[in-house]
Amino acid sequence: MTSTSSPAIGRSVDASGIQTNYHEAGSGFPVLMLHGSGVGVSGYANWRYTMPEIGRHFRAIAMDMVGFGYSACPPDAQYSLDYWVDHVIGFLDAMGIEQTHLLGNSFGGGLALAVTARHPQRVSRVVLMGSIGTEFTAPAAFNAGHGYEPAVERMRTLLKNFTFYPDSITDEAVQLRYQTSTRAGYQSTFEKLFPGSREQKMKAMITPDEQIKAIANEVLLIHGREDRVVPVETSERLFKLIPKSELHLFGQCGHWSHIDRAAHFNQLVLDFYGRP
Secondary structure: OOOOOOOOOOEEEEEOOEEEEEEEEOOOOEEEEEOOOOOOOOHHHHHOOHHHHHOOOOEEEEEOOOOOOOOOOOOOOOOOHHHHHHHHHHHHHHOOOOOEEEEEEOHHHHHHHHHHHHOHHHEEEEEEEOOOOOOOOOOHHHHOOOOOOOOHHHHHHHHHHHOOOHHHOOHHHHHHHHHHHOOOOHHHHHHHHOOOOHHHHHHOOOOOHHHHHOOOOOEEEEEEOOOOOOOHHHHHHHHHHOOOEEEEEEOOOOOOHHHHOHHHHHHHHHHHHHOO
């Protein structure tokens, strides 16, 4: 299930019976970083540039969710929002973390939202970047990985959906995610993660409005105006629902604001987490 040559393979911990791959940097109050759901994604692939910056001030931890990256893919797994929330809590328990900041990207944002709504005592402050988690009209690129068959140039084309600057997609980024997408058993697992239509995939990650309105944690919403994967209206809706929320929109920025606007993104997040 793994290739020892991949930098996406880090440490491993048993989280509620699931061997969970993770990376970390720095020390201090923890920031748990939750990746998106694109083909070949892992915690490392998603956050490899962000983690060192967050790690200068906090204990930055990027985990691979069950079914993704190099964490276990149990053959009997019933993938769902409930399952992934339980995995996050099991991971925090295994790491001895009572409370953490959360940083979630897309799928990881929807997951961070659900963890916060269900386990508010385990969460301090939350950053949601290009997040799902509420109803929205899914654009074509939302399902761009459907039917993916491993090929380097197909992976490159997929990754270009995530950025405002297609030329910024490096060979390293393509190879990193392509390598993950070709590991044994990956394709069959990926097909099980989000079965059904685009609308069914979206609804599988929804937290009900009443639960979102009840969130008392401070939440920073960040979105790229030119996001072709999750429309900016999604963060605008979450901003209206979450009482203690702030919204920052980047112009000339796609789904990956942590890449397209890296320096400003990192400073926003660090300032938000570091407030007294």
